[in-house]
Amino acid sequence: MLTSKFRKFRLGAGVAGIISLFASSAIAETLTLFDLEALSGPGQTNGVAQANAVKLAVEKINESGGLQVGDTTYTIELDVHDDRSTPTAGVTAVQKMLSYGKPVLMVGSLSGAVTGAYLPIVRDRDDFISIVMGAAITLTAEDKALYHPRVSVEQYTTSTVTYIKSLPDVKRVGILTDNKHSGFVQQTPLLQELLTKEGFEVVGSEEFSFGATQFGPQISALVRGNPDIINIRGYGGDVARAIKQARDLGYTGQIVSSSGIVAKDVTDAQADAAMTDVRDLFVPLANDLIEGARNSEEAKAFEDAYQAAFKEPSGATSLSAYGGVYILARALQKAGSVDDIPAIRTALDELTLDEVPEIIEPMIPQDGGRIFKDHQSYFALVVRQWKDGRFIPAGFVE
Amino acid sequence: MQDLVNGLAQGAIYSLAGVGLVLIFSVVRVPNFAHGEPVMVAAMLPVTLMALFNMPLALALVLGVVAAIALGIFFSVAIFSRLSKYPEVSLLIISLALVVMISSLAVMFWGDAARQTPGSPSTVLNWGGVRIPVMWIIIFFMALAATVALDAFIRYTTPGRAMRAMALNPFAAKLMGIPVARYHALAFGIGSGLAGVAGALFSLAFAVQSSMGAAIALKAFIVIIFAGMGSIWGAFAGGLLLGLVESYGASYLSSGYRDTFGFIFLLGVLLIKPNGLFARRANG
Amino acid sequence: MVERFGYVGWVLLLGGLVGIYLLNDGYYTTVALLMMLWAILAIGLNFILGYAGYFHLGLGAFYGLGAYGAAALGTKYQMPMIVALIVMPIAGAILSAIIGPLLLRTRDLYFAVATLALGMIISDVTNNWVSVTGGPIGIGGIQRPGVIGFGAFSIDGRTLPGMFIIVSTIFVALMIAAAIARKSNFVLILRGIKSDDLMTRSFGFPTTVYKVAAFAIAGAISALGGVLYAHIVQYISPEPFTFFAASFQAFVVLAVGGLGSLWGPVLGSVLLTGLPEFLDLDPHMKLIIYGAVLLIVTLVLPKGLASAAQVISRRRKTAMKEGTE
Structure with missing residues (x-):
């Protein structure tokens, strides 16, 4: 008697279990989103900040009930790989x-070299999409698998020349x-070429290696040409050190960089006193949007959530990464499929800025309000200056 | 002229790291590729101590150097003194394994962003258009003082003589009753301490990061090789020379090839004098 | 015992290669390709380091030479892969033969640092000579060979499995050549140089010639590895050929596998290439474990993984009778 009752109970439990299994699979399927990030090696400082922002976006989507594509709601599962x-x-x-x-849906990619290396593998594949969030790359018409919702490096060049042109003397x-x-x-x-064409004299073009600590020789070579302005192009940490040493070695002229330098870079380099007459021309970071009153509410919400989750300020490509995940998510919804890659590509091609309200960066809409033109997005840049221990926008370059 | 100053400042750091390495290498014959790790520890630790315990700069720097010495003694006592029968290749691999492990731990703890230790004198002397940060002068004279002290120690003290005996012939030294294990640890301790001083000074003048050890160790090896192993003053001069070659090459020829100038110089020296610039004996 | 291990080794190697081919999985195929690549570099290094005892830390220079040469031949001059496979190893050997006599005037740590310098210089050149090497932008668009052979026996070199057959064939051929070379008088004399250069010279062998030859073989095989790399990845940039990524890694693979052994390069490469792939951990934890494995293997087996069989059998013998070394 007792045993039969027990057996019945077990049977009942088993049936309930099976039913709940079915039920749960009907409600929430999982969708794997791959994330290729530079979590170790020289790129890790920026890579981790990029990966964090991806994580943040995915968690947000899942918390809001998942991603509804067609009739199915997906929980996004992030599969992060370290490059x-x-x-x-x-x-x-x-x-x-x-x-x-x-079919592979991938986000991430910080380094241009890594992106260049996987490009040949995926170029002709119809089962792969990569949303590249870092990586200063130049896409060609053949690179159908890649989308780049991140400022193109050429934009920095032209904007820098425009900026220098605007300066007197x-x-x-x-x-x-x-x-x-x-x-x-x-x-x-x-x-x-552009500088020469605009009538400037390029008095020296020097180089440093990523992570360099000593900029003495470069500075002293540049100073011999007596420049009115020095344009430094690299990552924030290096640029801060270069600025500090340029001032130490007696260069008092103007400096314009393109680096996304943040307050931590300045503190780390002890460059606080060296930052007068320094401007940074970059795609706006969360703080620039907050200070510059552009999309400031969204930017602040993002930055607060980021700092709450990761206990540090977001990085140079964090906003692009956050927006990139949503661009892909909205394209999946628009295509009504998570595995019909050609349809998703079409959706990405036709996706408009209005369809992805989660994009925080000041993206410039292309033909028909689209996000991409030939797989590349364009952004308004910000001119940033150091004041009272933080960077504030001095103006935007549309 | 500015390039002379730049080169000497950078070179003094190479000198300090090289002088420490030359002591370790000649006394205990360990190709200690992990020599850059004490540099890194002494460079990174002070900022953390200052932030956590509100410690004054000087104390934090000293504790950083103490940590470097402790790390060196650990290398000796726990690892290399037990491996005297192992071939040189194994010792090299083990020291490389230490580099991988220690620098990864450091990155987990500190991250990999480069930073400078705050609080160093920021005065910059202007000497006829040549700019000399006071900190660079301190670095140079510290390197010089450390080299003088080490040289005197090796020449005139009993432990110093014992170490020289070990460098000449470890087996005979043991037979003569020299406590080899103790001096093994002492050599590692002093050598790593000098590396620590290099790291602490470097962190005050330039930026340092968790993954810097391997690159510094590489430079230190280059210094002791082209100076000729076994010579403390050779290592000192070699470090300065490397700094100057890099500085002038990068400034006047091409900044992209900065490291290459040092390496070409090294190859040139080795081709003319296969045992190094300041080698005294024909074969070590 | 050792002979039988050798036989087992060949069966395992061929079985493994066939198994991976039949599995037809892009990931395992890629990992296997990288393992073969590292084993090839270690085989080359074995001649100068393993047999002759010279610490060659500049292998990356020749590896890079092979890769950039292959890229230039392929993309600038539209040459098929086979041309690079023939030309670049010869170029690597000639370059080695020219600089070898100079570098080999030094010994021990001096030679190590001199070769290291060579590798560093080449790295700087690949990164800075933008008009030729593309600098950090690298060179893309390296074409793999097309269909080779006829009918049922043809392979499509453009595909990953096709590439796998090509690399496997070259690798097995190289292993056979290495096995034969290992028993040759040439390697015997190299081993003589390692134990006593002066003595070997006094027996009438021109040791410098032998050393330069070993150096040139290492250079040629590394260049071959570079050609294969360029065609496997189809994109090259300076980073994979730098000291820590190439020369150092090849050195570790060989030393962990076993200097002077036939199977050492394979074992070292399988362990060290495989380890980071199959550990699913925080990236830095992974590196720490990688370091710990290096440390432990070196402590337990100072003569490398390939000596494991001998160590075990020797332990057994010493357990039976109070043995002496």
């Missing part, structure tokens, strides 16, 4: 994603470039 800031590890990770035999320009940064290195000839 170790090296091309081979990146290629291996992408091969791993492809090896599951399902500037004749001689010195250039200092991070020679490991593929985007800036690629742009150096164009920058020189």
